[in-house]
Amino acid sequence: MPHPIRIAISGGGLAGATLFHALHRFPHLDVHIFESASTFHESGMAIGVTRNAQAALELMSPTAVQTLERAGAVPMRGVRFILAQGEEQGKVIGEVDEKTAGKCLTSIVHRAAFLQELLADAPAERLHASKKLEGVDRRADQSLTLHFTDGTSHEYDILIGADGIHGTVRKIVLERSAAAMPRSTGIWMVMSLQPYAEAQASIGKGTIDLEQAREYSWIGQGTYLLHNLLSDGQLVQFVIASKDKEGEPEQWHRTVSNSEIKSLYQKWPQHLSKAVNELFCKETEHRAMYLWEHPPAPTYVSGPLCVMGDAAHATTPWQGSGGGMSIEDSLILSTLLGRSNTPGDALAALKAYDQVRRPRTQRIVESSRITGSILTGTNEEMRQYVDTPGKLLKRWDFILDIDMEKHRDEAISIMEQELRVAWGLV
Template structure:
C-alpha cells in the first residue's frame, strides 16, 4: 500500500511548475511549491520547445501538452541559419524543417503565458508565494524542515530545488566551498526586445517574418549575432542581438548597458536590410539594457539524500541551443515518473538517486555544447569562423544529440534502473 510522500518544490518558475503539474495527478504525493517572489510569474520573453521536449510533454500527459497550446505557442516550420558576413554572405548555411523530418521541429512560446497555464488548475493551498528558502534541517526521523526568511517553516520528506541559476538548494547540496555551487559568466551578452508583427515585417521584410511560414532565423556575423521569431500566434516578433566580450568571462557582472552607437558599430558591415532592421528595432533609444549569459559548471551530483536540484538550479545553460526549458521538461518527466513509483519516503530516495544517474551526463553535455555553439554563432568558432562551407558542415549537426533523443526509452531505462535498485 502506498503511503503519502511529502514533496516540497522550491522555485515557482517553469521548471518547478512543470514538475508540479506532472506530480499532482499522483494521489499519494503531497506536493507543495514555494516561490520567493510575491507572485508566481516568469521574467524574460520566449523559449523554444524543441521536438525532444515536445515528446517529453506528451509523455507527462495530454494536459501538459495542452498547456503549451493554450499559452499561444507558435509551431515553427523550421530554423534557418544564415550567414550575414564573409564569403557567402546572405546565403542560408543550413536549416531544419518539419517537412523533411516528418514531425514538429519546435514551438516558440512566451514563458509567462506557459507558466500561467501550467499553474492554472493547481489548488491554491499547494502554492505558497513570498517564501524564500533560508536553510533546512535534516531531522533524525528522516524528515526535512524548511525554514523561510519570513520566519515560517514547512516539513517534508523530499526537497526539490527548482530555484534557478542562483539556487540556494544547489549550495546546500554541493557546499559553499565547491566552485561548482556558483554560476559563471560566459562573457556573452544579449539584448532582447518584442515588436508588433506589422512593425517587424515593415522593417526586416515579409519573407523572414511570416506567420504562415513561421521560422526562426539565426544570423551569424563577425562578432555579432541576430535572431528573430514569431510569438503569440503572430501578434509579436522577438528580436535578440548578441556579442561576446572576452574581458567579461568569469566576471561577476550580470548586466550591462549597450549604447545605440555600439550596436550600430557591431552591425555596420551587415547587409543593408539587416542593418536597417537592427537600427530601427533596437536603436530606437540611446541605450539598451543587456544581460550577460551565465551557466553552471558541472556539478559532481544533483542529489544529496532527500534533496535534489532540477532545471536551471542543476544545469543552467546559455540559450544558444534553445535547450534550457527543454531540459527542465525532461527533468520533470523523469522525476515525476520515478517519484510516482515510490511507495514510501525511503523508496523516494532511490528515485532521486536514479534521477541523478540518468540526467546528469546528458544535461551537462548540453551546457558545454551550448557555450561552444555561442562562439560559433558569433563568428568566433576556432574551426569555423565565417567560413561558409565549414559552418554548413559543423553547425546543424550540433543539435542532433539534443533533439534526436528518445525520451520514452530514457524514461523506461530509468524505471528499470529504479526497479533494480529497489530489489538489491
Template sequence: MSPLPAPSPPSFQNPSSLPLAIIGGGLGGLALAISLLNLGIKPHIYESAAFFSEIGAGVTSGPNAVQAIGLIDDKLLAGYKKHATFNKDCERRDTFLSFRWGKDTDGKGEREKERKAGELMFHLDDVWHSEGAELMGVKTRSSVHRARLLDEMVALLPPNITSFGKTFESAEEQADGSVQLSFADGTTAFASAVIGCDGIKSRVRDIVCGPDIQATYVGEYAFRAMVPVKECESKLGSELACNGQLYCGPGAYIVTYPVDHGAFINMVAIPHERGEKWSWEQADWTVPASSDELLHHFRGWHAPLIALIAKYCQPRKWALFHLQHDAKYWKGKICLLGDAAHATTPHLGAGAGMAMEDAYILSNLIAAVRGSDDVERAFRAFDAVRRPRTQTLIENSRVAGLATDFMMEGVGDDVERLKGRFEEWYRWLWAEDLEVQLERAKGLL
C-alpha cells in the first residue's frame, strides 16, 4: 500500500469569507495588502480619500527596506527598481550619505583647524556589506518618489478590494467573532480582523492604545525644495549635487539627494528649536512659511546651497512629530502597522522601511495561524518582535537628529565620535535578517 501523502499545513480561513480590513491606503497599507494577497488571504482596504495618493517627495531605503520589499513581492521590487535613484558616482555605491560641514568653523577650542562649509567630514559607508541591497540588485542608498512607488503598488492590486471616501470612526467585535466597522458617512462593514495603517494621527490607535498615546512634537520642522539637477550642478558641482549629502551645523542640518533618476535634487533643511521644552500650538502640522524664515535659520551656512533652497523652497514648513511609547500594538482582533504604531522622525531615513518590514512580518504571521479566531496569536507575536525594534528606531532617530545638529552630549562636533555613533545606528538598522526575525516570531505562536 502506498503511504498516504503528508497533510498540507492549514491555511488561514476567514469566517463567512469576511476580509481582513486594512484602514488606510498609504504605502504601508498597500504593502500589507499585496503580501496578504500573495499568501492567499483576502484583504479589503478602506481609504478616507477619494483616490490613492501620497504626500511628500522621496522615500529613502537602506538595505533592510529593500530586503523587505523583495520578500513581499518580486514584482514590487522590480517596480521599485524601475524608479530607484542612486548616488551617481561609482565610488559612492556603498555610501548612504556623505557628511559635510554646514558652516565655516574658526578652529578655536578643541578643534585643530578651520573647516570650510561644504568640506567633507566623512562618508557613511556600508562597511559591513549588508546583503539586503546587494542581493536585490540596488546600491546601499536608493530613493524613489512616493507617488511612483504608490503607483507600482496599486498596479499589483486587483479591482474591487478598496473602498474610497471611508473615514474610519470605530470598530466593535461581534458575538460571532467578526468585527463591525463604522465610518463617518454612516455606513458600516464587517471584517474578520482589522489592521490600522492610518498614519501618525491614527484613529485605530485610539482604540488599541487609548487616547493618551499621541504623537509628540520634537522641536524640529522641515523646509523642502526640489531643485533641477542642472542648476544644482552649476552651483555645487556634480559630486555634491548628484550624491546624497548631509550638512551638519549648530542647531540644524540639511540633507540633499537625487530623485527621479537624477532629474531633481530633493533638499530638506531642518532647524532645531533651542531649549528642552517645545510645543506646537497650530492645529495643522504643515503651516505657511517663507524663504526669509529659512534664510534666518541658516544664516552663515554654505552660501550656494542655501541660495538654491531659498529659490525653490516650498512656501510652508512641516513640523516633526514622533510616537514614542510602550503600549502594545494590538488589542483583540485589531492591530497597528507603520506610522500608526511607531511614527518616527526622518533623521535615519528609515520610517517607510519599517512599514515594509511590518507588512512582511505581519502578513506571514497571519498566514501561519489557522484563521481569524486565532488571529490574536499572530498579533501578539508581531508585537513581541516589532515593538522593541521600531521603538528603538524612534529613540535612535531622535538622538541622531541631535547629533547632526552638534547637540548630542559627549559628541558635539567631534567628527570621529559622530561617525562612530552613526555607524552603530546604521549597522543595527541594516543588519537585521527579516527571515530570521519571522521565524523567531513564529516560534511565539
C-alpha cells in the first residue's frame, strides 16, 4: 500500500484554513498546517464571498458551505456606488438591488468567525502554532525538509505557501525575481466595527437605512467611504480611505489624526461627515493600513513548492476578491491533489494549478488596482463611469461570471496531460 502524500501548508489564515478544510478529508493525504503566530486567528474585519467563491465552496464539499453559514455570513440585498463630492453629489453610478441581486450575490462574513468554523473539526494533532518557516532544503528525490525558527525540522513531499503577503514561501519559489516582493499603491485605509443601532444613529435613519441596502460605496475626490452589515446584521463595518499625495510610500502603516480625517471629509454630505466624525474621531488618532499588492509573478510553483492566496496574488480590496481567490485556489488545489496517488502525481497537480490559476488571479489584481483609483476619485477616466451608470458594475463581470465547474475541469485536463508527459505517453 503506498504511503500517504505528506503535505505541509505554511500559514493558518483563511487561505490555508480553507485548503486544509478540503484536503484533510482525503485519507491518502497526510496534511499538516503550520502557523507562525501562537494561535490560529485572523486580523481584519470582513471579507466578501461573491457567488463565484460560493460556487467553489459548493464544489469543494457541503461542509465548506456550512462553515460560511455558521460563521454568520450576511447575504447582501443590494450594493450602491454614489458620488459624495462635486456638482453631481448624490448621483448613483452603479446599483444592484434585490431584484438583480441574483446576478451579483455576495455574502459578507467576519474573517475571524469564518476561520474558526473552517478549523472547527480539524484534528488537533495536525494544527501547529508558533511555527514560523525559516527555510527549505530540497533533496534529489524532490522531498523537502522544512526548517522552523524554533529549531525543529519536518519532512514533507509538498509545501504550499499560504503565508500571506509577507510570507517566506513566495521568496523561495521566485528566488531572485523582482516579483517576489510586493508593491505599494499609496492608498491607506482605516476600519471601524460598530453595533448596528449605534451605526444607524450616527449616519441618520432618515437619510440611509442600513438594512435596505447592505453595502454602500461613497466616492469622493481622493477619498472613499464604505459601510456594510456583518454578523447576521448585528454589526456594521465602516471603512474610510484616501490616497497620499506624496506618491507610493514604502511603509505598511501610518498615523492619521482626527484633524486630517475631518479635513478630508468636511466637504462631504453632512450626514456622512457627521458619521465619520462620530465613528472615527472619538480617539485623537488612528493607525491606518496602506494597501499593497503583488506584481505579476512568472510562476506560482517551483517543483514541490507552490504559493496560493495572498502569498501568490495579494490584491487590493476594491473588488472584494482577495478571499474569493483563495477559495478558488483551494478548490483547484484540493481537487488536483485529491486525485494524486504519488508525490510525482502531486508535482503534476501543482503545474496544472499554476497554469489555470495564474492568468485569472493576476487579471483580478490588476482590475482591482484600477477599480480602487475609480472609487477614490483619482482615475483620469472617471468621467466615463459617471456618464454611463452601470458601467462600473461591469468591471465585476469577469470575476463573478466564471463557470467554476468548467474551471475545475480544465485544471483536471491539464493535470492529466502533465501526467501523460511524465509517463512518456505523448
